[in-house]
Amino acid sequence: MTGLFYPHPHSLLLLLLPIFFIALHAAAQSNNPISLHCHPRYCGDVLISYPFWIIDNESTTQYCGYQGFGINCPTIGDGILPEITLGGDLYYVRLIKQDSILLSDINVSLAVPGPPKCPRVRHGINLQTLPLDFTTSNANLSFHFNCTRCPSFATEIRIPCFFERNERKACVHVMNTITEEAEYSCTEKVVTTVVREHINEFPNLLTQLGEILPKGFELEWSRTDGCEKCEESDGRCGWHNTTGLICFCSHGMDSRANVKVPSLQLQFYFQLGKFIVYTSKLIYR
Ligand SMILES: *[C@@H]1O[C@H](CO)[C@@H](O)[C@H](O)[C@H]1NC(C)=O
Ligand SMILES: *[C@@H]1O[C@H](CO)[C@@H](O)[C@H](O)[C@H]1NC(C)=O
Ligand SMILES: *[C@@H]1O[C@H](CO)[C@@H](O)[C@H](O)[C@H]1NC(C)=O
Ligand SMILES: *[C@@H]1O[C@H](CO)[C@@H](O)[C@H](O)[C@H]1NC(C)=O
Ligand SMILES: *[C@@H]1O[C@H](CO)[C@@H](O)[C@H](O)[C@H]1NC(C)=O
Numbered sequence: 378m379t380g381l382f383y384p385h386p387h388s389l390l391l392l393l394l395p396i397f398f399i400a401l402h403a404a405a406q407s408n409n410p411i412s413l414h415c416h417p418r419y420c421g422d423v424l425i426s427y428p429f430w431i432i433d434n435e436s437t438t439q440y441c442g443y444q445g446f447g448i449n450c451p452t453i454g455d456g457i458l459p460e461i462t463l464g465g466d467l468y469y470v471r472l473i474k475q476d477s478i479l480l481s482d483i484n485v486s487l488a489v490p491g492p493p494k495c496p497r498v499r500h501g502i503n504l505q506t507l508p509l510d511f512t513t514s515n516a517n518l519s520f521h522f523n524c525t526r527c528p529s530f531a532t533e534i535r536i537p538c539f540f541e542r543n544e545r546k547a548c549v550h551v552m553n554t555i556t557e558e559a560e561y562s563c564t565e566k567v568v569t570t571v572v573r574e575h576i577n578e579f580p581n582l583l584t585q586l587g588e589i590l591p592k593g594f595e596l597e598w599s600r601t602d603g604c605e606k607c608e609e610s611d612g613r614c615g616w617h618n619t620t621g622l623i624c625f626c627s628h629g630m631d632s633r634a635n636v637k638v639p640s641l642q643l644q645f646y647f648q649l650g651k652f653i654v655y656t657s658k659l660i661y662r
Pocket of ligand 5 (some may be wrong): 542545
């Protein structure tokens with residue numbers, strides 16, 4: 378657990394003096410002193426890295442990452458499953474790469490233990506106003522439920538679990554540039570996104586929806602507002618409950634993410650039992 382103090386420098390100087398050299402030693406050993414809060418951490422067997430972060434009992438006070446990019450790590454069955462909420466819906470985090478994240482809808486994900494999931498999608502993917510976007514490696518699928526007959530562009534689905542409450546036909550279409558205009562006799566339409574390569578890998582779309590959908594879709598992120606200066610100076614954007622946006626930078630931390638970072642920071646770290654106590658003083662030149 379990490380504590381964070383903002384002491385008056387003089388009041389703590391005497392207290393800190395005995396451990397000062399230990400502290401300098403610790404700081405000197407670290408090549409990249411960007412805060413511990415910014416280090417990638419495992420959630421189950423998925424490595425969670427910036428700008429994503431793990432929701433825990435410290436992240437209510439501060440975290441290193443973008444707002445809305447928090448990942449929960451609940452224990453489900455025998456394992457820990459990383460989950461993110463987007464637009465009120467839960468997604469399982471399959472992989473975080475250098476510049477993209479692979480998610481799959483919890484409702485169709487095979488990673489979640491329990492009875493086999495029906496690959497019936499329940500909702501579209503709502504990215505809200507988060508700085509996230511679909512990558513170009515995806516394709517969209519449109520699902521049409523409770524149709525008198527399938528629209529001419531779509532194909533009928535015969536997977537039994539698709540039919541609830543005496544619904545009539547269900548149909549699917551790999552969306553392309555052709556607009557979905559046809560005589561329409563369905564009562565519900567849901568659009569979801571999958572990695573295009575998985576459609577090619579399982580050519581029989583109609584019987585292999587249960588293989589394709591759980592593999593998920595890919596999103597990329599763009600820099601969140603207010604983090605330009607911080608990230609351009611090799612910092613990491615974060616949030617603190619007292620100051621809002623903060624910058625974890627190679628010099629330490631600054632409460633304002635979008636300002637010039639201090640030219641020098643004195644850092645003190647010491648260990649108190651199992652706690653690492655961190656305190657610092659910023660020097661502007
Ligand atoms: C935070 O969680 C850890 C375990 O995840 C626990 O050991 C610690 O006591 C918790 N701290 C607080 C303040 O709740
Ligand atoms: C910020 O978090 C700390 C530690 O959890 C808490 O004591 C404090 O009340 C919080 N401040 C605000 C403004 O929420
Ligand atoms: C779909 O997932 C949501 C959580 O996002 C859950 O509340 C709901 O029960 C799931 N529905 C089905 C039919 O699996
Ligand atoms: C899929 O739909 C989303 C919006 O729902 C859109 O942003 C994206 O460009 C579409 N992807 C393709 C490959 O058409
Ligand atoms: C399916 O469509 C019929 C005819 O429009 C409608 O009466 C029925 O309520 C619909 N069922 C569901 C589950 O939406």
